[in-house]
Amino acid sequence: MSTLKNFKQMKNFGIVAIAAMLIFASCHQNPEFKKDEKTEPKKEETKESPEAQVPNRQGIFSQVINVSNIEFDEIKFEAWAKADLTDNNRFQFWVRVDSINSSKPLFFDNMYQRPITENEWKQYTIMGKVGENAQQVVFGGMLFGIGKTWVDDIKIYVRKGDTEWIQLEVKNSSFEKVKSDNKAESWGAFGNYYAFTVDNSNAKDGTNSYLIDGQPKPKHVYNAVPVNERKAIRLPLPDTKGTMTVEMAMATRRSVRSYADKAFTKKDVSQILWAAYGVSDSTKYKGYKLKTAPSAGALYPFEVYLVVNNVKGLEKGVYRYKPANHTITMEIKGNISVDLTDASWGQDMIEHAPINIVWTAVFERTTKKYGKRGRERYVCMDLGHSGQNVYLQATALGMGTCAIGAFADDTVSEIMNIPVEEEILYIMPVGWLK
Numbered sequence: 425m426s427t428l429k430n431f432k433q434m435k436n437f438g439i440v441a442i443a444a445m446l447i448f449a450s451c452h453q454n455p456e457f458k459k460d461e462k463t464e465p466k467k468e469e470t471k472e473s474p475e476a477q478v479p480n481r482q483g484i485f486s487q488v489i490n491v492s493n494i495e496f497d498e499i500k501f502e503a504w505a506k507a508d509l510t511d512n513n514r515f516q517f518w519v520r521v522d523s524i525n526s527s528k529p530l531f532f533d534n535m536y537q538r539p540i541t542e543n544e545w546k547q548y549t550i551m552g553k554v555g556e557n558a559q560q561v562v563f564g565g566m567l568f569g570i571g572k573t574w575v576d577d578i579k580i581y582v583r584k585g586d587t588e589w590i591q592l593e594v595k596n597s598s599f600e601k602v603k604s605d606n607k608a609e610s611w612g613a614f615g616n617y618y619a620f621t622v623d624n625s626n627a628k629d630g631t632n633s634y635l636i637d638g639q640p641k642p643k644h645v646y647n648a649v650p651v652n653e654r655k656a657i658r659l660p661l662p663d664t665k666g667t668m669t670v671e672m673a674m675a676t677r678r679s680v681r682s683y684a685d686k687a688f689t690k691k692d693v694s695q696i697l698w699a700a701y702g703v704s705d706s707t708k709y710k711g712y713k714l715k716t717a718p719s720a721g722a723l724y725p726f727e728v729y730l731v732v733n734n735v736k737g738l739e740k741g742v743y744r745y746k747p748a749n750h751t752i753t754m755e756i757k758g759n760i761s762v763d764l765t766d767a768s769w770g771q772d773m774i775e776h777a778p779i780n781i782v783w784t785a786v787f788e789r790t791t792k793k794y795g796k797r798g799r800e801r802y803v804c805m806d807l808g809h810s811g812q813n814v815y816l817q818a819t820a821l822g823m824g825t826c827a828i829g830a831f832a833d834d835t836v837s838e839i840m841n842i843p844v845e846e847e848i849l850y851i852m853p854v855g856w857l858k
C-alpha cells in the first residue's frame with residue numbers, strides 16, 4: 425500500500441503540505457535559480473547542472489504555526505542538523521510564510537543553494553523579509569535521496585522593523601515528546617521509503633533528535649509481455665453523438681478525484697481513448713490520419729497508454745493505444761496502479777479509478793520541424809487539447825477525471841517500462857461519478 429494513502433490523508437497534517445510540495449518541485453526546477461550567479465557554482469566546477477545532481481525522491485516533515493494575530497515583516501528560522509549522506513543525497517530545511525490574501529507565499533526558502541551534507545551537528549539559519557498579512561508559517565525539512573539526517577532544536581522568531589525578535593511556539597521543537605510508534609508528536613511527515621522516528625542515541629539538545637532515514641527504493645519487476653506475444657485488441661467503435669452538449673460539458677466539467685466503485689466496459693474505454701487521441705478523419709495528411717485533438721503541423725507527438733484497473737473483459741495491465749486502428753495492445757501484465765500512486769505523491773485516485781490514461785511525448789516528432797519552439801510550446805499546447813478532450817468526454821458520459829502532472833517522471837517511466845525516446849507528461853484517472 426502507498427505510504428501516503430491519499431490527498432485526504434495529506435490534509436491531516438495540513439493541505440498546505442501539498443502546496444509546499446509543489447513549491448519544492450517548482451523551485452527545484454525554477455530557471456531563476458540557475459541564473460543566480462552569486463551562489464551558483466561556476467561552470468567549470470561542476471560537469472552537470474545542480475538540478476541534474478539532486479535525487480528526485482524526497483522525504484518531507486513539517487509543522488504549521490498560525491500567525492494571523494502577529495504583525496511582523498522579518499522571519500528567522502534556526503535548527504540543528506547532522507547528515508550521514510553520500511553522493512548527491514542532501515538535506516534541506518525549508519520555511520514558507522503564507523498570506524491571507526494570496527496563494528503566492530510571502531516568503532519561501534528551502535536552502536536549495538546551500539544543502540546540508542555535513543556529518544556533524546551544526547546550526548543552520550533561514551532568514552528573510554516577509555510581506556504583509558501573514559496567515560501561517562509552514563516549515564520543516566526534506567531529505568533528497570537516501571541516507572540519514574538527524575534534526576534537533578528548531579526555533580522560529582519574527583519581528584517588525586528593528587524591534588526585539590519574538591519567539592514563536594514550535595510544538596515539540598526538540599523531539600522530546602514521542603508517540604508509541606516512536607514517531608514525534610506534533611510533526612507531519614511523508615515520503616515513500618522514508619522513516620521518520622525519534623532517536624535517543626544521537627541528540628544535540630535534550631535526550632532525543634528526529635531521524636529521517638531514506639531507504640533505497642526496492643527494484644520492482646514488472647511483467648512485460650514479450651513483444652512477439654503482444655496482440656492487438658480491437659475496441660468497439662466510438663460514438664460521435666452524445667446526449668450532453670459541449671456547452672454543458674464545459675459548464676459542468678470539474679477535476680474529480682474520487683470515483684464510484686464501478687467497472688468500465690470496453691465501450692467506455694473506447695470512447696475515452698478516442699476522445700484523447702482517436703482518429704476523426706481517415707484522410708491521410710502528410711502520412712498521418714487527423715485526430716480528435718489538434719496538433720502543431722499534424723505531427724502528433726504523443727503515445728497514449730491505458731492503465732486498466734477495473735474494466736470488464738480486459739486484464740489489469742498497461743496497454744498502448746494505436747489510434748490508427750483503434751486498438752490496444754497489452755505491454756505490461758498486472759496491477760501497476762499502486763506503484764503509480766506511490767510515484768505520484770500518493771494521489772490514490774490513480775489506484776481507485778477503473779482506468780488511467782497516460783500520455784508520453786516523442787518530442788523529436790515535433791522538434792524536427794519546429795526546433796526549440798516545438799519543445800517549449802507546441803508539445804505542451806497539443807497536450808492541453810488532448811487532455812481537455814478527455815475532461816469533456818468524461819463529463820458528457822457522467823464520468824469524472826483529473827489531470828495529474830505531479831509525479832516522479834523517472835519512477836513512472838520505470839514502472840510503465842516507457843521507451844527512452846518517450847517522455848512522460850500526464851496521467852488522467854477516469855471513473856464514474858459517485
Ligand SMILES: Cc1cc2nc3c(=O)[nH]c(=O)nc-3n(C[C@H](O)[C@H](O)[C@H](O)COP(=O)(O)O)c2cc1C
Pocket residue numbers: 677678679680681771826827828829830831
Ligand atoms: C498541468 C496540470 C497539472 C495538474 N496536476 C494535478 C495534480 O498533480 N493533482 C491534482 O489533484 N490536480 C492536478 N491538476 C488539476 C488542477 O488542480 C485543477 O484543474 C484546478 O484545481 C482547477 O480545477 P478544475 O479542473 O475543477 O476546474 C492539474 C491540472 C493541470 C492543468
